[in-house]
Amino acid sequence: MIALVDCNNFYVSCERVFNPKLEGKPVGVMSNNDGCVVARSAEIKQLGVAMGMPAHQIDPHVRHQCILLSSNYALYGDMSRRVTDVLSQHTPHVDVYSIDESFLSFEGFDPETLTERCQTMRHQVRRDTGIPVSVGLSTSKTLAKIANHRAKKEPHFNGVAIMEPDSDDTRAFLEQLPVTEIWGVAGRSAVRLQTLGIETAWQLRNAAPKHLRKHFSVVMERIVYELRGQDCISLDDMAQPKKQIMVSRSFGRLTNNKADLHEAIRVHTSRAGEKLRKQQGLAQAIMVFVRTNRFRQDLPSYSKSLVIPLSHPTDDSRELVRAAMAGLESIFKPGIMYQKCGVMLMDLCDHDNEQLGLLAEPLSDEKRERNEKLMATMDKLNREHGKNTVRLGMPRKVNAWELRCEHRTPRYTTKWEELAVAKA
Numbered sequence: 001m002i003a004l005v006d007c008n009n010f011y012v013s014c015e016r017v018f019n020p021k022l023e024g025k026p027v028g029v030m031s032n033n034d035g036c037v038v039a040r041s042a043e044i045k046q047l048g049v050a051m052g053m054p055a056h057q058i059d060p061h062v063r064h065q066c067i068l069l070s071s072n073y074a075l076y077g078d079m080s081r082r083v084t085d086v087l088s089q090h091t092p093h094v095d096v097y098s099i100d101e102s103f104l105s106f107e108g109f110d111p112e113t114l115t116e117r118c119q120t121m122r123h124q125v126r127r128d129t130g131i132p133v134s135v136g137l138s139t140s141k142t143l144a145k146i147a148n149h150r151a152k153k154e155p156h157f158n159g160v161a162i163m164e165p166d167s168d169d170t171r172a173f174l175e176q177l178p179v180t181e182i183w184g185v186a187g188r189s190a191v192r193l194q195t196l197g198i199e200t201a202w203q204l205r206n207a208a209p210k211h212l213r214k215h216f217s218v219v220m221e222r223i224v225y226e227l228r229g230q231d232c233i234s235l236d237d238m239a240q241p242k243k244q245i246m247v248s249r250s251f252g253r254l255t256n257n258k259a260d261l262h263e264a265i266r267v268h269t270s271r272a273g274e275k276l277r278k279q280q281g282l283a284q285a286i287m288v289f290v291r292t293n294r295f296r297q298d299l300p301s302y303s304k305s306l307v308i309p310l311s312h313p314t315d316d317s318r319e320l321v322r323a324a325m326a327g328l329e330s331i332f333k334p335g336i337m338y339q340k341c342g343v344m345l346m347d348l349c350d351h352d353n354e355q356l357g358l359l360a361e362p363l364s365d366e367k368r369e370r371n372e373k374l375m376a377t378m379d380k381l382n383r384e385h386g387k388n389t390v391r392l393g394m395p396r397k398v399n400a401w402e403l404r405c406e407h408r409t410p411r412y413t414t415k416w417e418e419l420a421v422a423k424a
Contacts, residue, residue: 001114001137001162002231003104004144005087005121007080008132008152010100011039014079015069017130018412018420026066030055031284031347034070034407038347070408073307073346077287078413081305082129088294090121098244099287099344103141118160137162141233142226145183146173146201165229174202174227184223184233189216201227245283247272248342254293256337261290261328268343269324270392273317274379276345282313284347286320288327293339302338304331306414313349316371317378320345321392 007013011029016022026044028037037044037053047062055068080099088094093105106114118135125133136148143163150173151161163170180190182201192215198204205227213221222232247268251260265288276283289305306327310319324343378390410418 001106001109001111001139002141002144003106003114003118004097004136004141004148005083005102005104005125005133006136006148006152007083007100008134009039009041010080010131011071011076012041013131014072014076015409017079018075018409022067028055028066028068029072030068030070030407031349034068037068038071068407071285071347072408072411073285073287073309074411074414075409077289077305077307079129079131080287081289081303082413083125083131083133085294085303086125086128087121089124090117092295096246096248096342096344098246099346103144106137115160115162119158122159133159135160139165139229140226140231142183142223143170143229146177146181149181165227171202174205175200177201179204182223182227184219189220192216243348245272245275245281245345245348246342247275247344248289248340250340251338254296254299254337254339256335258332258334261332261338261341262325264341265324265328265343266321266392268341269321270317272343272345273315273320273375274382276320276348277315277375277379281348281350282315283310283320283345284313284349285309285345286323286327287344287346288324288331288341289343290328290331290338290341292336296337299337300335302333302336304333306331307346316375317392 012022012027015027015029022041024043025041026047026049027041028044028049029039030036031038034055037049037051037055037058040049040051044066047065049058049062049066058066076099080096084094084096084102087102087104091104091106091109093107095103095105097103106117109117114137118137122133122135125131134148134151136144136146136151137160138144138147143165147161147163150163151157151159154161163173177200178190179185179193179199179201180187182204185193185204193199193204196207196215198207204224207224209221209224212224219233225232249264249268251264255261269286272286285307287305287307289303291303292299292301294301294303308323308327310323314320328341381390410420412418412420
């Protein structure tokens with residue numbers, strides 16, 4: 001069985017952990033430079049505040065009722081790591097999909113105990129981190145995604161939903177689920193499917209896989225098999241557009257060599273930059289993380305992450321690598337045997353919707369065009385002649401950039417001077 005664990009309203013939930021007065025209030029979290037609303041509580045959704053809405057466009061009467069906060073990426077990144085650490089106590093197979101989602105493999109576990117096991121896991125995450133999560137279980141990632149949606153929306157599941165691929169309940173739900181709601185089926189693909197008479201998930205499940213591969217791609221073929229309960233999609237196949245881009249890998253052997261981590265982070269960041277440019281996006285922040293093998297009881301345990309806001313939205317791998325290296329310098333701890341490291345590009349936006357901070361200086365058209373041509377040439381050479389045909393060298397060490405965030409809450413878990421204060 002595969003589980004998808006999704007943190008409910010993650011950014012808002014992180015804020016509520018350290019400020020319980022926000023419970024039950026309409027809360028929104030804004031993007032870098034306090035531009036658009038990127039996270040919403042259930043209460044603010046009911047007021048009609050849409051995802052991505054510019055803060056200044058919110059109706060004044062509604063705005064008066066809302067609490068809008070600046071993004072606190074240091075807090076969110078650290079809380080994400082803490083949630084992942086708890087999940088790792090329940091299975092050694094945890095794949096982080098985004099800052100608020102992880103896939104877990106329960107292969108070899110007794111299926112009869114999974115609901116109870118996942119309820120225990122949910123309660124531990126809430127107890128140890130304060131973050132509420134929902135769990136969807138099935139035999140494939142796509143069905144686990146759908147099950148997670150049901151776990152959130154249908155109270156009788158109590159936060160944990162299992163979808164057996166061949167059950168009558170699963171069939172009834174898929175018959176009502178539009179193809180637009182399926183993980184990996186984008187807008188244009190959904191329209192093309194509808195022209196073929198495929199409008200529901202059940203119809204897509206029963207379509208001819210090879211026929212869809214011919215008209216779409218191998219990913220669409222795999223989605224059909226996934227809806228039938230066969231796990232055949234890798235996370236790289238389903239990179240989320242305009243949300244986060246994650247690239248990580250375990251080392252072939254444990255290492256305490258700083259140069260190994262530098263090389264891995266450089267490669268991962270370059271790869272993330274390629275993915276970002278492929279979906280024509282820009283990143284406004286990058287998270288770097290390292291961790292040890294928590295199941296090696298004979299070795300010291302260590303898990304650390306750091307989010308670095310970028311001075312302006314970018315898809316330039318040189319800037320991304322420079323920021324990632326600065327982050328690695330801050331979290332690297334000598335003498336530790338590391339198992340894994342990675343990066344996550346965060347707060348993504350479209351080229352057409354780029355928003356600069358009040359103090360940020362936009363690139364000149366000439367420099368922007370030169371940078372875009374350089375990255376496009378590098379991507380083309382690597383695409384035509386193989387990965388790493390052209391690669392970036394090691395950048396010099398730089399400091400993390402400071403951004404203007406007028407409504408950011410304290411970084412409770414990563415800054416000593418910003419620890420929460422208990423008053424008697």
